[in-house]
Amino acid sequence: MLESGLRALENIEPLSGARTLETKSFWGAYQFFVGTGADPRYQKEKSDYVTSLSPAGMTTLLTELVGQSSSQIALILNAYGGAVDSLGESDTAFPPRRTVRFMIHYYSGWDDASATLRRVRAMAAFYAGMRPHVPGKAYINYCDSELRDWPTAYWGPNLTRLEGVKRAVDPTNIFRFPQSIPPVLADFDLKPFAEQAMQANPAAVLPSPDFTCTPPGCVFKAGVRPYRRGTYRLEIQPFGSKHVIHNYGHGGAGITMSWGCADAVVKFVQTLVPSGTRAQIAVLGAGVMGLTAATLLAPRITTSQFMQID
Structure with missing residues (x-):
């Protein structure tokens, strides 16, 4: 099966050299692929959860990938199943369980600030081309500021229940970021809580941050994670x-x-x-x-x- 799959890929894009297969332990494979270089200064990431990908979807994916002028976008296909499927979609906040076969991780990284607009546009075009072939679910850890309905994309059928938890545990929305669980405000007055908090400790109440960003003066930096240069x-x-x-x-x-x-x-x-x-x-x-x-x-x-x- 592996051999036939590799041959199918090579028919689409011939290898530049001889193909070799090597067996490694899990830890050995991790050390091999993790590399030693620093992460790019700028990064853009998107994601799609996939139940099944049609032949048309596969053709679009490979055509976009192979047709890039300078390999600006890399794809990582994360397999799901196994222990992930031992829980149902509503057992935790994380819904991509038994209905998901794999996740497509779209990634682009670069160091030259002048390339930002071109890179972001290339990512948007690649992602847009896949819309007819995927259900529109996304991974919360690859926060995507361009998602229109990000609450549903991240949490799906669990959103209503999570909004209830948010309302009970954090009614004043202290723990927040631009794409956190939105508070349910329809019949809930937050003003008394805010006034009480400010009276108790004025210095502890921070103003709402300004998330406006207009390129090129301001550059989006999405998908950047904290890491240590040596190792964890x-x-x-x-x-x-x-x-x-x-x-x-x-x-x-x-x-x-x-x-x-x-x-x-x-x-x-x-x-x-x-x-x-x-x-x-x-x-x-x-x-x-x-x-x-x-x-x-x-x-x-x-x-x-x-x-x-x-």
Whole structure:
């Protein structure tokens, strides 16, 4: 199957050299593909979740990809299924489960500011050409300021329930960014909460940020993730009578490395918490690294007081 698939691709775009296949361990493959160079200064990313791609959709995708004048846009096809399908679409906030076969990740990166407009337009044209062939669902971690109906694209049928959670937990919309869960304001007056917060601590209330951006004076920077230039950080640091386990800086590889790093976190904790003793453990952060660490810690560290802090 692999051989026939590779031949089909080579019929579309011949190889520039000899084809070689090499078997690597998961960690060896990660180290091979991660590279050592710095990320481009400017990046633009988009995404599509795909249930199935028709022959016409495949033709459009490959035609756009091969027809580029300077390979400005790269595609990453992320396979779904497996453990992802063990949950239903409404079991968590993340809906792309059993109905999704893979995700198309459109990516472009560059360092020359003068190329920004050309790159963004090329990405928009590529993405527009795929609209007739995809359902319009998108990945929240590749925030896309050009999505028209981004709440539905990100959260689909879970949006109404998430708006209810937002209304109950954060009615004043303190935790927000331009594409966060929108508050439901139809029959809810936020003014008393805002006035109370300002009276209690005026310095803590920040003005709403100005997100207007007009190129070329202002350049969109979408899809940029924090990362460490050497490698990610996964280690124990004493902090007075306590210990901090650092687990961050994975960049775009977080979802790939999360379970392995979470297992390492559990082993760190087990070295710090002797068997039969009690300890307080807090997981700071509710991204993929925090959630996987919390998931593995909760059932294994049975003698500890455990909490997760977003």
